[in-house]
Amino acid sequence: MSRETLQLWDPLVRLCHWSLAGTFVANYWFTEAGDDWHRWLGYYAVACLVLRLFWGFVGPTPARWADFWPTPARLREHLAALLRRRPYHRLGHSPIGALVMLLMLLAMLGLGVTGFLMEEVDYFWGEDLPLQIHELFADGLLALVCVHVTAALVESLRLGENLPLSMITGRRRRL
Known part of the structure; x- marks a missing residue:
């Protein structure tokens, strides 16, 4: 039995999502720290x-913060719904999902700020602190991404919906 779908994620939200995902993957695993590609992907x-x-x-x-602010x-x-093993249906981000998303955005911002500070190493008299903080943000973001992907897959199975597909198509089944 097929239910009607609604437009949920607009093209700009999806572009930002996949751009941030792609730049993180590229900079974490494929570019050399400090090289031009790493820097430009960070910008x-x-x-x-x-x-x-x-x-x-x-x-x-x-897409509005007020719609899903945790x-x-x-x-x-x-x-409470999770602890009772009850479904929690919401068209957009779930509150815990929104919290993880905000933490990921803050970690990305932290990466951008510390990456910029590493370019300005003269201000820090050669200190390694910006690099250490940058690496901490990168590793923390990797952990959050793993939580995000795992939760999206688990919730997809639990709720009987393909949540990752909605970030590709922008559409989600009407609840």
Whole structure:
């Protein structure tokens, strides 16, 4: 039995999502730290972050921060449903998913800031602290990405929906 689908994620949200995912994968595993590609992909990622931040205030409802901001009440409700093993259906981000997404965005921003600071090493008199913090953000973001992907797959199975597909097509089944 097929249910009607709705447009959920607009093209700009999907572009930012896949751009951030691609730049992280490329810079974590394929580019050499500090080389031109690594640096330019980092600048591109920060530009996507700024665009997504802006879009969260002016974009369509599912893209707006107010639509999915993980308030304490929303987080408690979602956590209670998970602990009771009950489905928690929401058209956009779940509250815990939104929290993880915000943490990933903050980690990406931290990567951008520390990456820029490493370029300005003279300001830090040759200190390795920006590099150490940069590596900490990168490893922390990798852990969050693993949580994000695992949760999307587990919730897809639990809810009987293909959540990753919705970030490709922009569409999701009506609840």
